[in-house]
Amino acid sequence: MEMVESKHKWKAWIYLSPAIILLLIFTVWPIINTVRMAFLENYSGLKAIGGATFKFGIGNFQKVVKYQKFLQCLKNTVLLCVITVPVSTVLALLIAVCLNSIKFLQKPLQTIFFLPYVTNSIAIGMVFAAMFNIVGSFYGTENEIVVTAGIINNIIEFFGGKRVNWINTGSSYLANMTVMVVYIVWNALPFKILILLGGLQSINKQYYDAARVDGTSRRRIFTRITVPLLSPMIAYVVITGFIGGFKEYTSIVGIFGEKMGPADDAGRLNTMVGFIYDALSTNNQGRASAAALILFGIILVVTLINMQVSKKRVHY
Amino acid sequence: MEVTLQNLTKVFPSRNKKSGEEVIAVNDMSITIPDGKLVGLLGPSGCGKSTTLYMICGLQKATGGKIFFGKDDVTNLTPENRGVGLVFQNYALYPHLTVKQNILFPLQNLKGEDKLSKDEMLKRAIDVAKLVQIDNLLDRKPSELSGGQQQRVAIARALVKMPRVLLLDEPLSNLDARLRLQTREEIRRIQRETKITTVFVTHDQEEAMSISDEIVIMKLGVVQQIGKPQDVYDSPANLFVAKFLGTPPINVFSGYVKNEKICIGDDVVLPAKGVEDQDVWVGIRPEGFVLDDNGAFHCGLNAVEVMGRDVSVVATNNNAVSTTIRAIIPSDAGVDHESKSVTFSLKPYKTFIFRKDTEERIYLEK
Structure with missing residues (x-):
């Protein structure tokens, strides 16, 4: 066995080389380079080409943290994560359980719930923006023509509520965040439902028969049997949900456009990834790299906490 | 508790609507299972024996006929209201719960008058664990147990709420040959000690004959013969029964x-x-x-x-x-x-x- 191994080792390396070379160029080197740039103060790609040298230090990190916008971005990112991941997970679980317990229309409904997953998120964002958007003079000048307050406001008004300025000029942070939460949750549901429904369908039906013979209430069946048996899937969607949540960016662009906020307060809803993007577009690769490392650190810590919790709560 | 099946019938609707052929799993079955006895339902696969068991349990509804426990008509009762304990063929132990939690599970479901205090529950769980001799395994998970031990846990879980009738679905089919011999004696002993009327399903005639007080032989949903194992062997009612019993x-x-x-x-x-x-x-x-x-x-x-x-x-x-x-x-x-x-x-x-x-x-x- 050993002889065979040594004889063909070089062959194995040759077979692996295309993948390894691509990974080295496009994954490993960028990671190393990111770390390098983060610790070179005021690093900029253009200046580097011009022959400038940069001092080694943690100046980039200090700058990032001091930056007024950074804290806003961090706050937005964390808030969106902390709200949307639990909400979407619980909703997805409820929908999956309901879907699993019906026979009639199960397949069509499954397809409908999965559709958002295959839809472009910018397109979804634009539709959501239209739903919440106010077109006309509600908040503009008096000469503008009133067109619509958006379908959501129409519904609110139908039930006797007052319309809300969701995303336009003069809208509040709370209103903006509400729209974002609704949109992100809705966007996150299909994948979670798919995973959880798959998990539910793989649970042995005999557990439920056994529970029925023992006279277990529906609630207890859900909390003591379904959820524990589904816990690996739940852990999976929560962990990937947090990781995805910290990388939130396109959804904001989808609703608010590149300004990342209402017209009168650009950047109000900017996120960590948006911050990195801004730094890159102004040729501050050093600052962008430092911010990326900070984001990496946060995701790492959150994932470690997640995994620690799941060690106790997840039953494989 | 005497169990009486009166003209019990189960018809499964056809899966294919066009052909429309119904499957009669159990056909007009009338038997009486005497109080405190161990009765084996025996037959080749597809003879309706498991369906009969599930109807006694209440997991499947009878198409026709009645089921009595003693004088109570339980035909339309849900499983939990019948007072039955069921041991599944593959045990269906909750994998995320320990042996103790598995055994406690049915007790924790009790409501109202029947509700027990924590100490009482634990006492009953330990008592029943001792009966099936798994009291040293209470903190293990099912995956850490052998097949025979899992079987005992499943029996303990079925027994802990003191059912009127204990039902076992193919109790020995998942065990290896040596363990099968041991476990069938074990089932016999537990049944003798608890004196609970017990019905079990098997396709293995040796298994049924060796421990049953009475055997019920079924074929294609119809009862062929009922009686003490030796009597049935010595005096088969028809060729099917004669061929089914006995090795060689x-x-x-x-x-x-x-x-x-x-x-x-x-x-x-x-x-x-x-x-x-x-x-x-x-x-x-x-x-x-x-x-x-x-x-x-x-x-x-x-x-x-x-x-x-x-x-x-x-x-x-x-x-x-x-x-x-x-x-x-x-x-x-x-x-x-x-x-x-x-x-x-x-x-x-x-x-x-x-x-x-x-x-x-x-x-x-x-």
Whole structure:
């Protein structure tokens, strides 16, 4: 066995080389380079080409943290994560359980719930923006023509509520965040439902028969049997949900456009990834790299906490 | 608790709507399972025995007929209101709960008057764990147990709420041969100690005969015979029952009755008092053959298999339904291994005749 191994080792390396070379160029080197740039103060790609040298230090990190916008971005990112991941997970679980317990229309409904997953998120964002958007003079000048307050406001008004300025000029942070939460949750549901429904369908039906013979209430069946048996899937969607949540960016662009906020307060809803993007577009690769490392650190810590919790709560 | 099934019927609707053929899993079944007895439902797969068990349990609704526990009509009650304990074929232990939590689970479901305090629950769980001898495994997870231990946990979980009737679905099918012997004695002992009326389902006739007080033999949803295992073996009601019970199986021959004599081919083997002349199936248990040079029954000799205490004579006969027949005779009877033929006389009480058309037993006058 050993002889065979040594004889063909070089062959194995040759077979692996295309993948390894691509990974080295496009994954490993960028990671190393990111770390390098983060610790070179005021690093900029253009200046580097011009022959400038940069001092080694943690100046980039200090700058990032001091930056007024950074804290806003961090706050937005964390808030969106902390709200949307639990909400979407619980909703997805409820929908999956309901879907699993019906026979009639199960397949069509499954397809409908999965559709958002295959839809472009910018397109979804634009539709959501239209739903919440106010077109006309509600908040503009008096000469503008009133067109619509958006379908959501129409519904609110139908039930006797007052319309809300969701995303336009003069809208509040709370209103903006509400729209974002609704949109992100809705966007996150299909994948979670798919995973959880798959998990539910793989649970042995005999557990439920056994529970029925023992006279277990529906609630207890859900909390003591379904959820524990589904816990690996739940852990999976929560962990990937947090990781995805910290990388939130396109959804904001989808609703608010590149300004990342209402017209009168650009950047109000900017996120960590948006911050990195801004730094890159102004040729501050050093600052962008430092911010990326900070984001990496946060995701790492959150994932470690997640995994620690799941060690106790997840039953494989 | 006496369990009475009255004209119990279960019809499964056809899966294919076009063909529209319904499946009658259990057909007009009426039996009484006496209080405190261990009863085995026995039959080949697809005979409706598991369906019957699930109907007694309440997981499946009867299409027709009634089920009584004692004097209570439980036909329309849900499983939890019947007071039954069910042990599933693959145990269905909750994998994320420890043995103790598994056993406690049914008790924690109790509501209202029946609700127990934590100490009472624990006491009952430990008592039942001791009964099935798993009290040293209480903190393990099911995945850390052997098949036999899982089986005991499943029985403990079924017993802990003191059911009126205990139901076991193929209790030994997931165990290896050695454990099977041990566990079936264990089931017998637990049943004797608790005196709970117990019904179990099996396709293994040896398993059913060895521990049951009574066996119910089913075929295609219809009960064939009910009785004590030995009685059923000694006096099968029809050819199916005769063939189903016994290892090695009974030898069946195409024969006829003429002048109140049972004949197989040219051999006139036994008297048949009071039976009209007709073609019949003749069934002879392997132990019904006696080596006898002056015997009436002539066979070709194929092989002699030595088993120690007995020898198994593999013989041929033109009128046999199967290609070879098998006779078990004491090893000291002196079989001539080299001979090409062998002659038997037959034990009358090990030989049965059945009608050719209905395969019903024809009883002889004594």
